[in-house]
Amino acid sequence: MANGWDTTPYVELSRAQWSELRKNTPLTLTEEELEELRGVDDPIDLTEVTDVYLPLTRLLNLHFTGSRQRNAALNTFLGTGREPAPYILGIAGSVAVGKSTTARLLHTLLARWPEHPRVELITTDSFLYPNKVLSERDIMHRKGFPESYDRRALVRFVADVKAGVPEVGAPVYSHLEYDIVPGAAQTVRHPDILIVEGLNVLQPAPPAALAVNDYFDFSIYVDARTEHVREWYVDRFHKLRRTAFEDPKSYFRRLTELSEEEATAFAKDVWRDINERNLVDNIAPTRGRADLVLHKGSDHSIRKVRLRRG
Numbered sequence: 268m269a270n271g272w273d274t275t276p277y278v279e280l281s282r283a284q285w286s287e288l289r290k291n292t293p294l295t296l297t298e299e300e301l302e303e304l305r306g307v308d309d310p311i312d313l314t315e316v317t318d319v320y321l322p323l324t325r326l327l328n329l330h331f332t333g334s335r336q337r338n339a340a341l342n343t344f345l346g347t348g349r350e351p352a353p354y355i356l357g358i359a360g361s362v363a364v365g366k367s368t369t370a371r372l373l374h375t376l377l378a379r380w381p382e383h384p385r386v387e388l389i390t391t392d393s394f395l396y397p398n399k400v401l402s403e404r405d406i407m408h409r410k411g412f413p414e415s416y417d418r419r420a421l422v423r424f425v426a427d428v429k430a431g432v433p434e435v436g437a438p439v440y441s442h443l444e445y446d447i448v449p450g451a452a453q454t455v456r457h458p459d460i461l462i463v464e465g466l467n468v469l470q471p472a473p474p475a476a477l478a479v480n481d482y483f484d485f486s487i488y489v490d491a492r493t494e495h496v497r498e499w500y501v502d503r504f505h506k507l508r509r510t511a512f513e514d515p516k517s518y519f520r521r522l523t524e525l526s527e528e529e530a531t532a533f534a535k536d537v538w539r540d541i542n543e544r545n546l547v548d549n550i551a552p553t554r555g556r557a558d559l560v561l562h563k564g565s566d567h568s569i570r571k572v573r574l575r576r577g
């Protein structure tokens with residue numbers, strides 16, 4: 268408080284308060300569609316879509332419109348007739364926190380608004396160096412850490428989309444093969460909205476360079492207590508052992524042969540040595556930079572929302 272003014276840059280709302288802000292936004296998703304979008308071991312239900320995601324799409328729709336108006340003002344000033352630049356939305360958070368479910372849900376929900384039907388999603392794993400390069404640099408155990416990504420290529424990709432390049436290509440990462448797929452590519456074609464999801468998307472740039480978040484119009488950090496995310500990581504690991512790892516093409520196939528106890532110990536070690544370290548050292552410190560924080564409780568459900576207002 269300075270001179271009686273509330274100067275904190277954040278508004279923190281309980282889930283109940285936030286859900287009021289849905290106003291009359293309609294629910295456009297069915298139970299079957301949600302089933303398709305839900306990540307491995309993510310218990311999200313339609314109540315959470317209604318309470319949390321509908322107000323969020325309402326906010327993003329308003330913000331998108333404001334951003335288009337700002338763009339148009341600039342074009343009028345410059346006397347240029349450029350098409351409006353794509354709106355870029357970043358989504359950050361730990362491994363196993365459920366970022367991909369948030370990203371996939373927003374992808375589907377935002378595309379159902381008439382103002383922005385063309386929404387594309389890219390995950391930053393596409394910009395991980397291939398395993399061969401990671402091995403040569405002796406950083407295979409650092410997959411997911413900032414240095415394991417080709418950050419220049421990622422920034423160039425987002426800069427090109429933002430600049431209105433009609434077709435922008437990116438590599439493809441396979442969780443199954445645990446590597447970049449040789450020769451595979453995905454193409455983003457001038458969307459209304461591009462969602463960029465990944466662990467490190469809120470990391471600041473090195474001096475005199477630009478970071479991917481310099482192109483973001485809005486950013487979301489998916490947050491939970493570290494001990495809860497660890498439990499989710501270990502539970503998901505067990506689930507993956509019974510599903511994806513059974514695939515003959517899975518990089519992790521040998522892990523299906525471990526006993527339950529050995530598997531728990533293995534997952535806890537990977538969590539502690541890789542993912543928790545990355546969370547504590549690189550990811551969590553970027554939370555304050557997000558425009559919106561979705562905070563989850565121990566049962567994965569979103570309990571609080573923090574919005575940056577200035």
Ligand SMILES: Nc1ncnc2c1ncn2[C@@H]1O[C@H](COP(=O)(O)OP(=O)(O)O)[C@@H](O)[C@H]1O
Nearest residue numbers: 306307361362363364365366367368442443511
């Ligand atoms: N080893 C794996 N095999 C198959 N799918 C995986 C594996 N690890 C993670 N995934 C899937 O990849 C996606 C991204 O996971 P992750 O980076 O942990 O982020 P988050 O849980 O926040 O979405 C999720 O949909 C997850 O279920």
Ligand SMILES: CC(C)(COP(=O)(O)O)[C@@H](O)C(=O)NCCC(=O)O
Nearest residue numbers: 362390391392410411464465466541
């Ligand atoms: C592929 C990931 C680095 C996430 O990539 P993102 O799309 O968030 O950039 C991560 O899911 C991962 O595989 N981490 C390595 C450690 C582990 O296997 O848990």
